[in-house]
Amino acid sequence: MMITPLEKWIANRINVAGRLDLKRLYEYQLERFCETLANVKKNSRFYKRHLAEVVPSDIRDMGDIARLPLTTPDDIASDPEGLMCVSPREVGRIVTLGTSGTTGRPKRVFFTKEDQELTMDFFHHGMMTMTDAHDIVMICMPGGTEGSVGDLLQRGLARFGCKSIVYGPIKDYSHALDMIVNEKITCIVGIPAQILYIARMSENSTCRVTLKSVLLSADYVPASAASVIKNAWGAILYEHYGMTEMGLGGGVACDAGEGYHLREADLLFEVINPVSGLQVRAGEYGEVVFSTLTRQGMPLIRYRTGDRGRFLTERCPCGSSLQRLDRITGRLAAPxxxxxxxxxxxxxxxxxxxxxxxxxxxxxxxxxxxxxxxxxxxxxxxxxxxxxxxxxxxxxxxxxxxxxxxxxxxxxxxxxxxxxxxxxxxxxxxxxxx
Ligand SMILES: [Zn+2]
Incomplete structure (x- = not known):
C-alpha cells in the first residue's frame, strides 16, 4: 500500500523537509488562519460586520477558532460580492451554484487565477494516488470552459504526464462505453450515479473492459459501489470529497480506502455540533465545517457544509500521519x-x-x-x-x-x-x- 502522496505534498507546501511534522502543520494552519482573518476583516464587506468583535491577534489555538461565528451558505447566497476580497477584475472565474438554503437564491463563488492554481496543484498530487504517467483518464465531469472542474483536473493530470479526455457528464452510455474501449481508458472520474450505471452496463456487455482505478466525486456513494466497480472492471474505487466552496477539491482517499486525507495546506477542517456550534471530540459525528487558509477571491471562515461526518481517530493504514475525515454518508439537512x-x-x-x-x-x-x-x-x-x-x-x-x-x-x-x-x-x- 502506497502512502498518500498528499503527505509529501503538504510537507513541501509548509516547508518541512522529510516526514511531515504535525506540530509544524498545526502552526502553519494557525498562522494562515490569522492572516485570512485579518484579510477578510479588512477587505470583505460581509466579514467586517460578521467578525466585527474579533481581533486576529487574540486567536492562539484551535479553541479560539472554535468560538468564532460560523458562515452559512445563506450568507453567500444573500450577498456574494460582500464576501469578495479582491477587485472584480482580479476574479478569474465565477461559479454559480443552484438555489440552496432558505433564500432560494443561487450562490455565486469567486476564484482568482491563484485560487485555481492551488486547486490544480491539489488535483495534481491527489490524482497521483490512483494514476501515473502511463494512465489515460476519462473525466466525466463538466469541462467545457476554462477553470471548470474538468479543465482544472486535466491540467493537474498533465503536470505528471498523465493523459486525459474531458468527456463531460454522460448523456449516451453506449457512446461512453465505446469511448472507454477505443481510447484505452485506464481510469474514470465521475459522479456515482452515472459511473455505477455504466459499470453495470459494462459488466453485462460482451466486450470485457479492465480499468485500474475509478474516482467518484460530488455525491453520495452507496456502500455497494466498491464491489460494483471491482466486479465490472477489476478496478479499485477511490472517493473524493469536495464542493465548489472548498475550491472544488477537499480531500481524497488513499489506498486504504478508509476516509479522506485532506487538503490541509489550503483548508482547515472542523467537526462541530450543528446545534451548539462547538467542536465535537475526535471520532464523534457532527457537521463538517472548513475555513480557507490560502484563498484570495472569496476566503471563508468556518463555513458550514451541511455534511455529516467525523474524524477517524486511528492512524491510517497507509502509514501517513495526516488525519482523515471518515466517508461522508449523508447530509445534516433537516429531516x-x-x-x-x-x-x-x-x-x-x-x-x-x-x-x-x-x-x-x-x-x-x-x-x-x-x-x-x-x-x-x-x-x-x-x-x-x-x-x-x-x-x-x-x-x-x-x-x-x-x-x-x-x-x-x-x-x-x-x-x-x-x-x-x-x-x-x-x-x-x-x-x-x-
Ligand atoms: Zn492513508
Missing part, C-alpha cells in the same frame, strides 16, 4: 417531519433506491394529496421503461415504518431528473406540502 410525527431524510431514500440497478437516479417531493402526506418519487430509468410497481414494493419494504397503515402515500413515476451536481450530496427532499 422532513410527516403529519404523523414520523421523520425521514434523503439518506434513507438513497439507501433504498440506489440499491436498485434499474434506475440511474431519482428526485423526491413531499406533497399534500386529499389532505394526506404523499411522497412523490420521480425515477430516471437506466434503459427502457421502469417497473414502477416493483419499485413501489421495494421502497415500502425498505422503509416499512414510514408506509405502515398507509400513513404516508407513495407515488412513483418515470421522468427526466436533472441530477448533475458539482457539490457534494446536494439533493434533498422537496417539501411542497400545503
Amino acid at each position: 422532513v417531519t410527516l403529519a404523523d410525527g414520523n421523520r425521514f431524510s434523503i439518506t434513507q431514500l438513497d439507501d433504498a433506491l440506489y440499491k436498485e440497478p434499474s434506475i440511474v437516479t431519482y428526485a423526491a417531493e413531499l406533497q399534500t394529496v386529499n389532505g394526506r402526506d404523499c411522497l412523490r418519487i420521480i425515477v430516471k430509468p437506466a434503459s427502457g421503461p421502469a417497473d414502477l410497481e416493483s419499485l413501489v414494493q421495494r421502497i415500502k419494504m425498505e422503509l416499512p415504518s414510514l408506509f405502515k397503515e398507509e400513513r404516508l402515500l407513495l407515488h412513483v413515476e418515470e421522468g427526466d431528473v436533472d441530477y448533475f451536481t458539482t457539490g457534494t450530496l446536494k439533493r434533498k427532499i422537496i417539501d411542497s406540502r400545503l
Whole structure:
C-alpha cells in the first residue's frame, strides 16, 4: 500500500523537509488562519460586520477558532460580492451554484487565477494516488470552459504526464462505453450515479473492459459501489470529497480506502455540533465545517457544509500521519417531519433506491394529496421503461415504518431528473406540502 502522496505534498507546501511534522502543520494552519482573518476583516464587506468583535491577534489555538461565528451558505447566497476580497477584475472565474438554503437564491463563488492554481496543484498530487504517467483518464465531469472542474483536473493530470479526455457528464452510455474501449481508458472520474450505471452496463456487455482505478466525486456513494466497480472492471474505487466552496477539491482517499486525507495546506477542517456550534471530540459525528487558509477571491471562515461526518481517530493504514475525515454518508439537512410525527431524510431514500440497478437516479417531493402526506418519487430509468410497481414494493419494504397503515402515500413515476451536481450530496427532499 502506497502512502498518500498528499503527505509529501503538504510537507513541501509548509516547508518541512522529510516526514511531515504535525506540530509544524498545526502552526502553519494557525498562522494562515490569522492572516485570512485579518484579510477578510479588512477587505470583505460581509466579514467586517460578521467578525466585527474579533481581533486576529487574540486567536492562539484551535479553541479560539472554535468560538468564532460560523458562515452559512445563506450568507453567500444573500450577498456574494460582500464576501469578495479582491477587485472584480482580479476574479478569474465565477461559479454559480443552484438555489440552496432558505433564500432560494443561487450562490455565486469567486476564484482568482491563484485560487485555481492551488486547486490544480491539489488535483495534481491527489490524482497521483490512483494514476501515473502511463494512465489515460476519462473525466466525466463538466469541462467545457476554462477553470471548470474538468479543465482544472486535466491540467493537474498533465503536470505528471498523465493523459486525459474531458468527456463531460454522460448523456449516451453506449457512446461512453465505446469511448472507454477505443481510447484505452485506464481510469474514470465521475459522479456515482452515472459511473455505477455504466459499470453495470459494462459488466453485462460482451466486450470485457479492465480499468485500474475509478474516482467518484460530488455525491453520495452507496456502500455497494466498491464491489460494483471491482466486479465490472477489476478496478479499485477511490472517493473524493469536495464542493465548489472548498475550491472544488477537499480531500481524497488513499489506498486504504478508509476516509479522506485532506487538503490541509489550503483548508482547515472542523467537526462541530450543528446545534451548539462547538467542536465535537475526535471520532464523534457532527457537521463538517472548513475555513480557507490560502484563498484570495472569496476566503471563508468556518463555513458550514451541511455534511455529516467525523474524524477517524486511528492512524491510517497507509502509514501517513495526516488525519482523515471518515466517508461522508449523508447530509445534516433537516429531516422532513410527516403529519404523523414520523421523520425521514434523503439518506434513507438513497439507501433504498440506489440499491436498485434499474434506475440511474431519482428526485423526491413531499406533497399534500386529499389532505394526506404523499411522497412523490420521480425515477430516471437506466434503459427502457421502469417497473414502477416493483419499485413501489421495494421502497415500502425498505422503509416499512414510514408506509405502515398507509400513513404516508407513495407515488412513483418515470421522468427526466436533472441530477448533475458539482457539490457534494446536494439533493434533498422537496417539501411542497400545503
Ligand atoms: Zn492513508
